[in-house]
Amino acid sequence: SVLMLFCSRRSVKLLTARLVWRMVLGSFLADSRLFSSMSASGGPTPPFTTLSISQPASHVTHVELHRPEKRNAMNQAFWSEMIDCFNQIAEDPECRVVVFSGAGKLFTAGIDLMDMAGGLLRPDADDTARISWKVRQTISKYQETFSVIEKCPKPVVVAVHGACVGAGVDLITACDIRLCTQDAWFQVKEVDIGLAADVGTLQRLPKVIGSGSLVNELALTARKMYSDEAKSSGLVSRVFPDKETLMAGAMEVAGEIASRSPVAVQGTKINLIFSRDHSVKEGLDFAAMWNMSMLQTDDLMKSAQAALEKKSIKQVVFSKL
Numbered sequence: 001s002v003l004m005l006f007c008s009r010r011s012v013k014l015l016t017a018r019l020v021w022r023m024v025l026g027s028f029l030a031d032s033r034l035f036s037s038m039s040a041s042g043g044p045t046p047p048f049t050t051l052s053i054s055q056p057a058s059h060v061t062h063v064e065l066h067r068p069e070k071r072n073a074m075n076q077a078f079w080s081e082m083i084d085c086f087n088q089i090a091e092d093p094e095c096r097v098v099v100f101s102g103a104g105k106l107f108t109a110g111i112d113l114m115d116m117a118g119g120l121l122r123p124d125a126d127d128t129a130r131i132s133w134k135v136r137q138t139i140s141k142y143q144e145t146f147s148v149i150e151k152c153p154k155p156v157v158v159a160v161h162g163a164c165v166g167a168g169v170d171l172i173t174a175c176d177i178r179l180c181t182q183d184a185w186f187q188v189k190e191v192d193i194g195l196a197a198d199v200g201t202l203q204r205l206p207k208v209i210g211s212g213s214l215v216n217e218l219a220l221t222a223r224k225m226y227s228d229e230a231k232s233s234g235l236v237s238r239v240f241p242d243k244e245t246l247m248a249g250a251m252e253v254a255g256e257i258a259s260r261s262p263v264a265v266q267g268t269k270i271n272l273i274f275s276r277d278h279s280v281k282e283g284l285d286f287a288a289m290w291n292m293s294m295l296q297t298d299d300l301m302k303s304a305q306a307a308l309e310k311k312s313i314k315q316v317v318f319s320k321l
């Protein structure tokens, strides 16, 4: 009877383990379904209503702004969905790089002006302090919508076509590589709608473009900057003739990144962003601390061996990260 008790306890344990495993596998499959939808232009991918997510190539995730009929204007759902989307991508071991683009005629018309008109920044509360408190919460959340791109260790390649207005500029300055079409234009539009930009442009654009004078001119006058000037000023690194070649170019860059060691790539993004915000000495100290563990990766030997054997890095198989 002791043996029977032991056996039945053991089978309960086994059954529990199987159930837990099924639940884990179930949620993993649900997550991977989210990232394996193949349609990037067929409409938003549930649970999102403003973003379409697909996996166009191995280890590449494509995130597409998807409100083309409203020129991809950023409504309230968008500001939340971006946070969920990039937090999931950050945790997804299948994803090594992100391509970000807009569906329809242009990249984005910026914040949804109907939301602004609807009192988004004038919440109901008992007094000035409480109203201000709520407005601050909204601004902080909206800042996080783009900061998640920077916090995500996977590099983000943004492909801009047509117009990139207002909050669109805040968004792209948080990305790692910016590409655009010949017909693209960029506009730091906020002063035109009566506010100082507050979700990233004024903080990140000066670090992207070398000329402080140009940043000031763009931000203070809201003039449009076209693709040739975007290239010569360093806002974008490459200009393509049209959207088709732009997307092909973005996917090619993403493919190059995805074929490298994820330990090396993600460490590079994290170190670049840290160094941008710190002194050279602090950056070097951070790099030493970072690599004292990361240099112990198998990826180092695998990559070095491929280089010695004159093999393409694309032939090397790296473990998930």
Ligand SMILES: CCC/C=C/C=C/C(=O)SCCNC(=O)CCNC(=O)[C@H](O)C(C)(C)COP(=O)(O)OP(=O)(O)OC[C@H]1O[C@@H](n2cnc3c(N)ncnc32)[C@H](O)[C@@H]1OP(=O)(O)O
Pocket (backbone or CB within 6 Å): 069, 070, 071, 073, 074, 105, 108, 109, 110, 111, 112, 113, 114, 138, 139, 142, 163, 165, 166, 167, 168, 189, 190, 193, 198, 199
């Ligand atoms: C705490 C807050 C922090 C964030 C601040 C952010 C600030 C900003 O983003 S400032 C920039 C605000 N955006 C704008 O001022 C751009 C307004 N839109 C346009 O100028 C034009 O739409 C554009 C040049 C981008 C495109 O012109 P096009 O002729 O191609 O399209 P339209 O016929 O104008 O628009 C088509 C439909 O889309 C709707 N729409 C366009 N932009 C917005 C927008 N920003 N918000 C809401 N809806 C927008 C437009 O109303 C049309 O809709 P419908 O009439 O229903 O067809």
